[in-house]
Amino acid sequence: MAQADAAANNLNAGSDASSPNPSHRQAGVSQANSSDNVLEVTDLRKYFPILRGFFRRQVGEVKAVDDVSFHVARGETLALVGESGCGKTTTGRCVMRAIEPSGGSVLFRKRDGEEFEITTLAKQDLRAVQQHMGMIFQDPFSSLNPRLTVLEIIGEPFITRKLITNRRELEEKVAQLLRSVRLDPTYMRRYPHAFSGGQRQRIAIARALALDPDFVVADEPVSALDVSVQAQILSLLKELQSELHLTYLFITHNLSVVEYLSDRVSVMYVGQIVELGRTESIFSRPRHPYTEALLSAVPVVETGKAGRRRERIILEGDVADPSNVPTGCTFHPRCPYVQDICREEEPQLIDLAGANGSQPHYVRCHFADDLDLQGVRNALQ
Amino acid sequence: MSQTPLLLSVDNLATHFFSQEGILEAVDGVSFDIHAGEALGIAGESGCGKSVTAQSILRIVPKNGKIVTGAINLFQNGDSVDLVQLDDRGQQIRQIRGGEIAMVFQEPMAAFSMVYTIGNQITEVIRLHQECSQNEARERAVEMLRRVGMPQPEQTIDAYPFALSGGMRQRAMIAMALSCHPALLIADEPTTAVDVTIQAQVLELMKDLQRDMGMALIVITHDLAVISELCDRVMIMYLGKDVESAPADVIFRDPKHPYTVGLLRSVPELGEGHTQELDPISGSVPSPYRRPTGCPFHPRCPEFIPDVCDVDLPPQIELAGGHRVRCHLYVQD
Numbered sequence: 111m112a113q114a115d116a117a118a119n120n121l122n123a124g125s126d127a128s129s130p131n132p133s134h135r136q137a138g139v140s141q142a143n144s145s146d147n148v149l150e151v152t153d154l155r156k157y158f159p160i161l162r163g164f165f166r167r168q169v170g171e172v173k174a175v176d177d178v179s180f181h182v183a184r185g186e187t188l189a190l191v192g193e194s195g196c197g198k199t200t201t202g203r204c205v206m207r208a209i210e211p212s213g214g215s216v217l218f219r220k221r222d223g224e225e226f227e228i229t230t231l232a233k234q235d236l237r238a239v240q241q242h243m244g245m246i247f248q249d250p251f252s253s254l255n256p257r258l259t260v261l262e263i264i265g266e267p268f269i270t271r272k273l274i275t276n277r278r279e280l281e282e283k284v285a286q287l288l289r290s291v292r293l294d295p296t297y298m299r300r301y302p303h304a305f306s307g308g309q310r311q312r313i314a315i316a317r318a319l320a321l322d323p324d325f326v327v328a329d330e331p332v333s334a335l336d337v338s339v340q341a342q343i344l345s346l347l348k349e350l351q352s353e354l355h356l357t358y359l360f361i362t363h364n365l366s367v368v369e370y371l372s373d374r375v376s377v378m379y380v381g382q383i384v385e386l387g388r389t390e391s392i393f394s395r396p397r398h399p400y401t402e403a404l405l406s407a408v409p410v411v412e413t414g415k416a417g418r419r420r421e422r423i424i425l426e427g428d429v430a431d432p433s434n435v436p437t438g439c440t441f442h443p444r445c446p447y448v449q450d451i452c453r454e455e456e457p458q459l460i461d462l463a464g465a466n467g468s469q470p471h472y473v474r475c476h477f478a479d480d481l482d483l484q485g486v487r488n489a490l491q
Numbered sequence: 492m493s494q495t496p497l498l499l500s501v502d503n504l505a506t507h508f509f510s511q512e513g514i515l516e517a518v519d520g521v522s523f524d525i526h527a528g529e530a531l532g533i534a535g536e537s538g539c540g541k542s543v544t545a546q547s548i549l550r551i552v553p554k555n556g557k558i559v560t561g562a563i564n565l566f567q568n569g570d571s572v573d574l575v576q577l578d579d580r581g582q583q584i585r586q587i588r589g590g591e592i593a594m595v596f597q598e599p600m601a602a603f604s605m606v607y608t609i610g611n612q613i614t615e616v617i618r619l620h621q622e623c624s625q626n627e628a629r630e631r632a633v634e635m636l637r638r639v640g641m642p643q644p645e646q647t648i649d650a651y652p653f654a655l656s657g658g659m660r661q662r663a664m665i666a667m668a669l670s671c672h673p674a675l676l677i678a679d680e681p682t683t684a685v686d687v688t689i690q691a692q693v694l695e696l697m698k699d700l701q702r703d704m705g706m707a708l709i710v711i712t713h714d715l716a717v718i719s720e721l722c723d724r725v726m727i728m729y730l731g732k733d734v735e736s737a738p739a740d741v742i743f744r745d746p747k748h749p750y751t752v753g754l755l756r757s758v759p760e761l762g763e764g765h766t767q768e769l770d771p772i773s774g775s776v777p778s779p780y781r782r783p784t785g786c787p788f789h790p791r792c793p794e795f796i797p798d799v800c801d802v803d804l805p806p807q808i809e810l811a812g813g814h815r816v817r818c819h820l821y822v823q824d
Binding site: 193194306307308309336337338339340341342344345363365366367369370393403404405406407408409410411412413422424425428429486 | 656658686689694714715717740743744757759761763767769770773775776
């Protein structure tokens with residue numbers, strides 16, 4: 111308790127959590143080749159107020175997402191990785207505007223090239239745009255309404271949006287969706303409790319894909335499932351991506367899943383992106399000490415293959431408290447390579463590949479160029 | 492393997508649950524031995540009976556469950572007790588529980604009471620099992636907290652569980668379990684609820700403690716990698732049966748049972764990249780109320796032999812090097 115109080119007192123009361131959304135930003139805010147990006151997120155921010163006392167005075171704020179920028183190209187999978195409390199789920203929800211962001215811009219581009227600034231859309235317009243975005247949640251036991259049949263669950267978006275009014279047509283559509291997730295359409299009159307975890311997650315995927323979205327946010331879609339079923343769902347997601355030309359924002363803490371599924375990875379720590387780049391380059395040569403530690407922390411099955419045993423880096427302490435972030439680099443209290451500058455000066459996200467013209471690789475570390483960090487793969491090509 | 496004395500021997504254990512929907516055979520004929528100082532991993536998916544096996548050893552099976560057959564012999568000081576024969580609320584099992592055999596759980600928040608400090612709860616355990624004064628018990632608790640790497644143990648001992656972070660709570664729970672120097676520690680999904688960097692800390696800690704204190708360890712998890720990090724022997728369970736067991740270095744290099752092979756192939760391996768082919772096991776674990784006939788794995792098995800696998804339960808086959816497997820593909824040599 112005392113700790114939490116101190117945390118609250120330390121906060122600067124007058125920070126700019128309530129700063130207005132930037133007015134309508136046009137395309138071209140971020141990286142080159144932006145015309146093919148489904149999503150361009152710039153300086154996205156979500157601060158949750160900490161309220162205290164009888165009058166619910168605001169005594170501080172939790173910087174859940176703090177100036178996060180990234181883009182997602184059409185047809186690719188971008189993974190957001192990090193430990194609990196790093197802001198990956200909040201980022202995913204802000205992008206959909208399932209919760210209101212505190213600042214920044216989210217530009218969404220439909221398949222036909224039409225662009226929308228998600229953060230400033232009016233309610234009705236937002237609903238129309240959200241039709242092109244799907245979301246898959248972690249726990250298929252709580253994300254499906256137990257009182258509705260599968261037909262009603264998957265058919266609901268068509269009914270509420272008045273897209274299909276004819277019952278026969280609706281059944282036809284739901285059957286087609288069930289087939290696309292490899293479920294037997296004859297099950298559509300059953301209730302969720304009649305299905306196993308893996309089957310329920312397939313139903314949740316069918317619902318997310320019902321309105322033929324361009325873009326799907328998958329928030330830990332396999333974490334609640336059994337190991338043998340995880341692999342089925344991962345393969346399904348991969349197949350659906352190529353069949354339906356989907357773009358995924360994949361939120362997870364599981365690095366082996368990231369490596370299997372994603373083209374690019376964004377590693378988050380306490381509300382900020384600390385490293386962003388191609389999956390191969392991050393996994394073979396991470397540039398941020400946190401990424402290195404995350405990769406080395408993953409336990410591996412000892413199959414006796416040569417060169418599997420790695421030196422493990424054990425990080426001290428816990429993830430920093432996002433309501434009381436450390437000065438300078440947020441990772442410095444746990445960083446094995448910490449120097450004086452890390453405690454004082456906040457590092458910026460810089461592009462390491464800019465000079466030699468290869469794929470962009472962003473890192474937020476003062477010593478990104480000097481450190482020789484260890485990845486999990488020996489050779490790239 | 493046999494250099495240290497036998498500590499616990501589970502023989503043909505069967506624990507069934509009786510409910511309105513029928514009889515659920517959660518554990519059905521499981522046998523294994525643990526020697527002093529050895530680490531055994533029990534792996535399997537949800538509903539395979541791995542947690543109920545642990546509950547049976549400690550005799551904390553929920554009310555509607557019952558150990559129907561089998562013996563669990565605990566050997567101590569040249570004596571042996573069959574835990575199955577004890578009264579589950581009697582004095583003797585309560586001395587063993589927390590004393591000889593301790594357990595850590597997946598969710599540390601559920602293991603601690605919210606309204607007492609962790610120091611209160613750890614000293615209570617110590618005083619229940621050992622003759623000592625309140626002050627001595629407190630000293631031992633501080634010592635144990637220091638041993639598990641709790642920062643400033645003299646202060647944190649007076650903290651309430653909710654004031655600690657997830658990793659610290661996990662450490663406090665391990666400290667409580669180890670406070671009476673158990674001969675056997677059962678860890679049920681010890682790292683499932685924590686983040687990867689914390690998981691690495693906890694795994695390293697458990698490895699150190701097991702080595703230093705010379706205790707035996709049973710790790711129950713669905714994560715084969717965790718077992719690979721901690722254990723000497725592995726037992727794979729499926730629908731209440733022990734389908735395969737072998738030394739850890741053998742089973743991961745040369746799995747015999749199609750289920751074990753499938754489990755290993757369905758986890759994406761770190762460092763193998765985008766191109767690796769996952770080969771998931773088809774279907775999902777059937778409802779334990781409708782257990783398949785014959786080999787419980789046959790409806791999902793790629794090596795299914797009609798009229799054999801769906802008829803007879805395969806016997807346990809003893810292969811070379813302490814490798815045991817329940818599958819019709821193998822014959823006793």
